[in-house]
Structures are given as structure tokens and as C-alpha cells.
Amino acid sequence: MAFLEIDGLRKRFGQVEILKGINLELEKGGFLVLVGPSGCGKSTLLNTIAGLETITSGDIRVDGRTITDLHPSKRDIAMVFQSYALYPNMTVAGNISFGMEMRGVPADERQKAIDKVAKVLQIGHLLQRKPSQLSGGQRQRVAMGRALVRDPKLFLFDEPLSNLDAKLRVDMRIEIKRLHATTGTTIVYVTHDQIEAMTLATKIAVMRDGEVQQFGTPAEIYNNPSNVFVADFMGSPAMNLIPATIGGNGGDLAVVLDREARQPITLPMANAPAGLSAFKGKPIIFGVRPEALTDPEGAERNASQIATADCHIEVVEPAGSDTFAVTNLGGKGVVARLRADANIQPGTSTPLAFNLTKAVFFDPATENRIR
Amino acid sequence: MSAVTTPARQASGGMNVKLVNRIVIYGLLALFALFYLMPLFVMLVTSFKTMDEIQNGNMLSLPKAPTFDPWLKAWGETCVGLTCAGIKGYFWNSIKMVVPAVLISTMLGALNGYVLTKWRFRGATLVFGLMLFACFIPFQSVLLPMATILGSVGRFGVTLQNSIGTSFGLGNSTVNLVFVHVVYGIGFTTLFFRNYYEAFPTELVKAAQVDGASFFQIFRRIMLPNSMPIFVVTVIYQFTNIWNDFLFASAYAGTGDAMPMTVALNNVVNTSTGVVEYNVNMAAAMIAALPTLLVYVLAGRYFVRGLMAGAVKG
Numbered sequence: 001m002a003f004l005e006i007d008g009l010r011k012r013f014g015q016v017e018i019l020k021g022i023n024l025e026l027e028k029g030g031f032l033v034l035v036g037p038s039g040c041g042k043s044t045l046l047n048t049i050a051g052l053e054t055i056t057s058g059d060i061r062v063d064g065r066t067i068t069d070l071h072p073s074k075r076d077i078a079m080v081f082q083s084y085a086l087y088p089n090m091t092v093a094g095n096i097s098f099g100m101e102m103r104g105v106p107a108d109e110r111q112k113a114i115d116k117v118a119k120v121l122q123i124g125h126l127l128q129r130k131p132s133q134l135s136g137g138q139r140q141r142v143a144m145g146r147a148l149v150r151d152p153k154l155f156l157f158d159e160p161l162s163n164l165d166a167k168l169r170v171d172m173r174i175e176i177k178r179l180h181a182t183t184g185t186t187i188v189y190v191t192h193d194q195i196e197a198m199t200l201a202t203k204i205a206v207m208r209d210g211e212v213q214q215f216g217t218p219a220e221i222y223n224n225p226s227n228v229f230v231a232d233f234m235g236s237p238a239m240n241l242i243p244a245t246i247g248g249n250g251g252d253l254a255v256v257l258d259r260e261a262r263q264p265i266t267l268p269m270a271n272a273p274a275g276l277s278a279f280k281g282k283p284i285i286f287g288v289r290p291e292a293l294t295d296p297e298g299a300e301r302n303a304s305q306i307a308t309a310d311c312h313i314e315v316v317e318p319a320g321s322d323t324f325a326v327t328n329l330g331g332k333g334v335v336a337r338l339r340a341d342a343n344i345q346p347g348t349s350t351p352l353a354f355n356l357t358k359a360v361f362f363d364p365a366t367e368n369r370i371r
Numbered sequence: 372m373s374a375v376t377t378p379a380r381q382a383s384g385g386m387n388v389k390l391v392n393r394i395v396i397y398g399l400l401a402l403f404a405l406f407y408l409m410p411l412f413v414m415l416v417t418s419f420k421t422m423d424e425i426q427n428g429n430m431l432s433l434p435k436a437p438t439f440d441p442w443l444k445a446w447g448e449t450c451v452g453l454t455c456a457g458i459k460g461y462f463w464n465s466i467k468m469v470v471p472a473v474l475i476s477t478m479l480g481a482l483n484g485y486v487l488t489k490w491r492f493r494g495a496t497l498v499f500g501l502m503l504f505a506c507f508i509p510f511q512s513v514l515l516p517m518a519t520i521l522g523s524v525g526r527f528g529v530t531l532q533n534s535i536g537t538s539f540g541l542g543n544s545t546v547n548l549v550f551v552h553v554v555y556g557i558g559f560t561t562l563f564f565r566n567y568y569e570a571f572p573t574e575l576v577k578a579a580q581v582d583g584a585s586f587f588q589i590f591r592r593i594m595l596p597n598s599m600p601i602f603v604v605t606v607i608y609q610f611t612n613i614w615n616d617f618l619f620a621s622a623y624a625g626t627g628d629a630m631p632m633t634v635a636l637n638n639v640v641n642t643s644t645g646v647v648e649y650n651v652n653m654a655a656a657m658i659a660a661l662p663t664l665l666v667y668v669l670a671g672r673y674f675v676r677g678l679m680a681g682a683v684k685g
Contacts (some may be wrong), residue, residue: 052577073583085574089596098592099582146578 003028003186004049004154009058011044011210018044020210022058026203031180031187035197036207036233042190043158045207049188050079050156062153073102078147079156082163084139086131086146093127096145117149120179137168144179157189161196173199194234198222206230225360228367231287237337240293243330243364244286246279253277255286255359257329259312265329267307267354275370276361284370285362290324290337292358298339299353307354311336316346327352418442418653425649441650445658449651451630451638458655460628461635465614466662468545468631472552473609479553480560480605485594487561488568489576490586499565505558513555514622521547521623544629551623552613559612560605567601568594603673611663632659 002025011019019041026032034042047053049060051072060068067075078099086095096117097110105113118124121141131139140160147155160176161169177200180187191197197204197218204221206213206229214226225231231239248254253272257265269276276284299306314333315326323338336352344350361370417425418441419434428435447457486492487499521542528541540546571594579589595602620631630638636659640652 047577050577050581052580072577072581077581079578079581081574081578083572083574085572085578087575087579087593087597089593098579098584102583102585102588146582 002026003030003063004032004188005059005061006045006049007059007061009045009048009060010056011041011048011053012056018210019048019055022210022212024205024212024215026186026188028063028186029184031189031200031202033197033201033204034188034190034207035192035194035204036213038192039209040207041210042192042207046079046156046158046188046190049154050077051075073099076153077156078150078152078154079158080143080147080160082159084131084143084160084163086139086142088131091128091130092123092134092142092145095131095142096127096149099146099150113149117145120148121145136164137172140164140172144176148179148183153186155185155187157187159190159192161191162193176200195236198234204234206233223358224369225287226369228285228287228362231360231362235289237290237324237335239287239289239360240329240332240334241362242286242288242332242334243283245283246276246281248280251277253280255284255356257286258331260328260331262312265309265311267309267356269307269356270305271357273361273371279361279363279370283364285364285367286330287360287362288354289358290335292355293334293336294353294355295336295338295342295344296351296353298342300355303355303357305356307356308351309354310349311352312349313344313346316344325350325352414653414657418650418657420650422646422648422650441648441654442658444648445639445651445655449639449648449655450642451635452642458632458635458639458658461630461632462658464545464624464629464635465632468548468552468629469610469613469662472549472556472613473606475549476553476556476560476609477602477605479557480562481564481595481598481602482590483557483561484564484566484568485590487565488571489573489589489594499561502558502561505555506562508555508558510555510618514618517551518622521551544624544627547623548619548629548631551619552609552616556609556613559608563601563605563608564598567598571597600673603670607666607670610666614663 004024004026006022006024009019009022010017022045024032034045036042044053048055051067051070051074055068058068059066062076086092087098090098093114096114097105100110100113114127115124118127121144123138123141123145126134126138126142131142134142140163143160157176161172164172173196179185180200189196189200198221201218203215204218205215206221208229214221214230216224221230221234225234225239228241232241242257244258245256246253247256247266248268253269253276255267255269257267259265296306296308311327311329313325313327317324317326318340320340322340323342323344325336325338325342325344326333327336328334338344362368363370413430416432416434417430419437419439420428421436421438421440424435445457446459446462448455449457451458451461483502487495524547525542528538528543531541532538575593575597576589579593584592615633616631617633617637620634621637624630625634636655639655
């Protein structure tokens with residue numbers, strides 16, 4: 001039995017259904033990231049777990065106990081809010097101990113707990129300050145301290161890093177990951193940043209319009225997206241989703257990519273997914289991540305299927321660690337990720353290696369994966 | 372030639388226009404200030420003059436031999452109607468009425484604002500809209516119905532007095548006035564606090580809920596400590612209104628021991644025995660105006676800050 005179980009959860013505001021039957025589970029010590037574009041219902045889902053929003057139907061269980069109808073304070077959870085939500089009239093110490101005060105914990109025990117958390121988060125020197133005297137990163141720490149001090153069964157994070165600048169965000173991300181590793185707590189984390197999702201999660205739920213599009217480990221989500229939305233949403237730069245057709249002779253299948261004013265590229269496939277043969281002669285969406293489309297020298301040595309084709313390079317973007325090249329296939333700009341020192345010029349034709357073991361295919365009508 | 376001189380002429384012309392504008396603007400401002408301050412000035416100088424000087428001298432001239440006697444007389448000796456014990460009793464009457472009325476209406480307004488923004492219920496907007504009507508009710512129209520209600524409450528108070536020995540203040544004129552001012556103040560105080568709390572981050576309330584704070588704990592520990600600006604605005608507004616109220620005061624406590632300052636002042640001025648003591652009247656009026664003045668001076672900077680707070684944060 002999983003530690004956190006969400007069963008058929010529905011949430012309706014009047015006629016509008018915000019959450020349309022969510023089923024998720026998370027093992028103890030797991031890190032579940034809810035990711036999706038704004039308005040997908042991820043924050044609402046988190047709020048229902050916290051008890052800050054009621055649900056229309058369904059069930060939420062933590063450690064085998066149903067918490068669906070409990071008051072937030074009775075759920076044994078702690079939450080870190082997007083705006084940190086520090087009480088402006090209290091000191092840092094007051095903020096951290098407010099929850100304990102409300103539960104009637106004696107003052108000396110509160111002090112001990114504050115000191116312990118302050119040590120973990122290195123905010124000991126800030127304890128007597130007011131939130132207005134803290135920097136963004138310090139406020140973030142205090143907000144986490146307020147959650148940590150409760151030692152709850154479940155931590156909820158609502159886009160905790162979105163108010164920080166880019167550099168600090170990366171630092172705090174690592175810090176949260178370290179905190180998770182050292183304390184072994186169970187976390188549910190909401191973000192719209194797919195990099196945060198990939199780096200932090202043990203499980204990711206990609207959401208759209210109140211539905212979970214795919215639920216799995218970061219590797220599953222990244223390598224085996226179940227539909228076009230997930231494929232497009234996860235990964236940066238995004239996966240190339242190229243309109244293509246399936247061709248080939250007899251039992252052999254090949255991906256045919258149209259090009260403007262040039263011969264179509266034909267990529268023969270050895271181990272095509274079983275479902276793909278039904279699409280022979282029909283259009284599909286060919287998904288290939290930029291790192292699976294590279295210069296032949298940089299291609300993975302142990303990939304079983306590599307097809308090389310000359311491509312006309314339109315734009316070259318040196319990014320320092322890599323060089324991105326944009327070519328046009330199937331009427332769309334397609335990004336290839338090359339080595340940093342790849343010798344490549346815009347306006348020329350260059351052979352690019354398609355790693356077909358990493359390629360995925362989607363039905364253009366349903367946008368679902370062809371397996 | 373002309374092509375050369377024109378820009379210079381325009382420049383000097385521009386300077387002149389600017390100067391004239393300045394003179395007009397500052398002249399008007401000075402004039403308005405004069406109009407505004409003149410009555411205060413006359414009141415102030417008159418209150419320090421002797422009657423001889425008032426009768427023989429210029430109204431605007433400074434007192435030749437400043438004296439505190441009119442102030443002392445107004446405070447302790449002047450006649451209000453038939454009683455000649457000064458206005459001090461009525462001053463305290465007003466304080467006894469204003470302080471509870473301001474505090475109760477402000478706290479209720481804060482509570483209303485808190486519920487209307489952070490504990491939204493079905494129809495909250497409608498309730499708020501209806502409460503706003505309280506701000507537009509002409510007070511004359513409620514005089515009679517309210518008198519009927521207060522009469523009933525007073526009779527109930529007498530019944531209580533006879534049966535259990537205490538009326539719990541029901542029927543007492545001061546209590547009546549506090550009640551009336553609280554009722555008619557709630558519309559405004561709710562409006563102030565509701566708009567302030569609308570911009571108050573809801574996540575703080577959620578965080579406090581997760582921390583296990585109850586409805587009133589959140590109100591007392593989170594909302595109120597962060598409401599200082601709007602609290603001051605509301606207190607100033609309510610204090611000034613209730614202190615200066617004459618209509619309700621004269622209608623429900625126009626005679627008897629609970630008569631507030633405003634009614635007493637009116638009676639001082641209307642007392643028609645012998646010479647009209649302008650200096651005493653002026654001193655009494657100044658005393659009547661002092662508390663509101665004091666509240667403004669002490670809390671005025673919060674007043675401006677509070678009025679701006681909602682606007683800037685959006």
C-alpha cells in the first residue's frame with residue numbers, strides 16, 4: 001500500500017470541473033512533482049491534499065488514514081507557499097513556532113525545535129528578524145523551516161522557487177533535493193518548471209485541464225511520453241515533433257520527412273513499434289529529442305539504430321556547452337544538439353544522425369503514442 | 372530680423388506666463404487658506420479676550436490682555452440650559468459614548484471585512500453590497516423608527532430592572548447612542564476593512580490554517596496586527612463622525628444627564644440670560660473641537676498612509 005493515495009478525486013466549481021478524476025500514489029519518502037501549464041489544476045490538487053479546498057468526490061489517504069474531510073491542521077501536513085506566506089508581524093522564530101504555539105507545545109520545547117531547524121537551514125542568525133528584513137532566499141528558508149519544524153507525514157510545496165531569481169533558484173533546488181535526501185520526508189511539489197520537475201522528482205504527474213496526462217518516474221516521462229502534450233511539455237529545448245509519413249517496402253518501415261524544395265529524407269527503421277505498421281502510408285508525428293539528433297561523430301556509440309541524413313542548416317546557436325542547429329523538416333523548425341566544437345555553418349548542408357532508438361511516434365488524430 | 376527676435380520674445384513671454392500662473396495659483400491658495408483659517412482665528416482670539424474688549428474692540432485684533440478665564444468658565448461654570456456647572460460633564464458624556472462606539476464599530480467592521488474576504492460564503496458579495504447601503508441612508512429617515520426601537524428596548528430594560536434588579540444598561544441614553552452609532556457605523560467600517568483585506572494575501576490565512584490556528588486566532592494573531600493603517604483610518608473617521616454628531620445626540624439624548632458635548636454646546640450658545648458671552652461660547656466650541664483635532668494630530672500621518680495603502684498595492 002502506498003503512503004499517499006489519491007483515488008478518483010474530483011473537484012467542481014459550479015459547472016466547471018477543475019479536477020477530473022485524479023488517481024495518484026506515492027511511496028513513503030517519495031518526491032511527487034505535479035507539473036503542468038497554468039490553469040491545469042495542479043495547485044488546486046495540492047490545496048485539496050492540504051485541506052484548504054474541499055473536494056466534490058474521491059478519497060485522499062495518507063499512511064492508510066483517510067484525511068479527505070479533516071481540517072488542514074489535523075492532516076499532519078506542512079505546506080510551503082509560493083509567496084512564502086510569512087506572518088509579517090512576527091519574528092522568524094515566531095513564524096517557525098506559530099504552529100507549535102497553536103497546538104499548545106510548551107515554550108522550552110518550542111525553543112528546542114526552533115534551534116534544531118535553524119541549524120539545519122542555517123538561519124540561526126536571522127531568528128529575531130522580521131520577514132521584511134530578509135532577502136528572498138532567506139524568506140524561502142524560513143518558509144521551509146516553518147514546514148520542517150512540524151515534522152509532518154507529508155510536505156506540500158506550492159511553486160516555492162518561482163519568486164526567486166534564476167541563480168538562487170538553482171541553489172535552492174539543490175538544497176531542497178539535499179533536504180529530501182537527508183530527512184527522507186515525503187513531498188508533493190507543484191511547479192510549472194519542467195526542469196525542477198525532472199531534477200527533483202522520484203515521480204512526476206504531468207497535468208493538463210484537470211487530468212493527469214502521464215504519471216511515472218522522470219525517466220519514463222522523458223523517454224516514453226504517452227502523448228504529444230507530455231512530449232512537448234517536458235524537456236528543454238522541447239522535443240522536435242515533426243509531421244511525417246510512414247513509408248517503406250514490404251515489412252520494412254521507414255520514416256519519410258518532407259522538406260521544402262529538397263528530396264524527402266527517408267529514415268529506415270529496424271525495430272519499429274508494433275503499432276506503427278498500421279500507419280503505413282499515413283501521416284504520423286515523429287518525435288525526436290534534440291540530443292537524439294546530432295552530428296554523426298557525437299552520436300551515441302551504442303545506439304542500435306542510427307540513420308544519417310544530410311540536412312540544410314538554417315540557424316546555428318552556440319550555447320557554450322552545446323551548439324544548437326536549426327534545420328527545417330516537415331515544414332517545422334527542428335533543433336539538433338551538437339557538440340560545442342562542432343564545425344557547422346548556417347546555410348550549408350550537414351549530415352545529422354537520427355538516433356531512432358530514442359525516437360517516438362504519435363497518431364496525429366488522437367495525439368496519443370503509437371507503441 | 373524678426374526671425375531672429377521671435378525665439379527670444381517667445382522665451383521671455385513663456386517666462387512671464389509661468390510667473391503669472393504661479394502668482395495666480397499661490398494667490399488663490401493663500402486666499403482659500405485665509406477663508407478657511409479666519410473663523411478659527413476669530414474663535415481663538417475671541418476666546419482669550421475679556422467681554423469689554425470684545426464689545427469695544429476689533430473682532431480680528433489680538434487680545435490685549437490674554438485671559439484664560441473664558442476657558443475656565445466654559446469648562447466649569449457656564450450655564451447649559453438651567454444647570455450652571457460648565458460643559459465638563461457633557462465632555463465626559465461624549466467621551467463615554469464615543470470611545471465604546473468607535474471601538475465596537477471598528478472591531479465589528481474588521482470582523483466583517485475578514486469574513487467577507489477570507490471566508491467567502493455564497494452571497495458574500497451581495498451581503499457586502501447591502502451593507503454598503505448603510506453608508507447611503509439619510510439619517511433623518513431612521514430617526515423615528517430608531518426612536519420606536521429604542522423605546523421598546525427601554526421598556527424591556529424597565530421590565531428587567533423590576534424583575535431581576537438590573538437592566539443591563541438597556542434604556543440608558545449613553546448605551547442607546549452607542550448602539551445607534553455602532554449600527555450606522557458598521558457600513559463604513561466594513562467598507563474600509565473589506566477593501567483593505569481584499570488586498571491582504573490569502574496565503575497567510577491558509578498558512579495559519581495549516582498551522583492549526585482557529586477562526587478567531589487567525590483574526591487576532593494574523594489579521595489585526597497587520598491592519599494598523601486601516602485601523603487608524605477607521606478610528607479617525609468614526610471618532611470624528613460620532614463626536615461631531617448632533618442629530619442622533621439631540622434626538623435620543625437631547626435632555627438629561629447623558630447629553631453629549633455637541634448638544635450641550637448648542638445649549639450653551641442658546642442660553643438667553645443676560646449678555647451673550649462670546650468669549651465663553653468660543654472657548655466652549657474650541658473645547659468641543661479639541662478631541663477630534665487631537666486624534667488627527669496623533670494619527671494623521673497614518674491616515675494618509677492608510678488611504679494610500681490599498682491604492683498602491685492594488
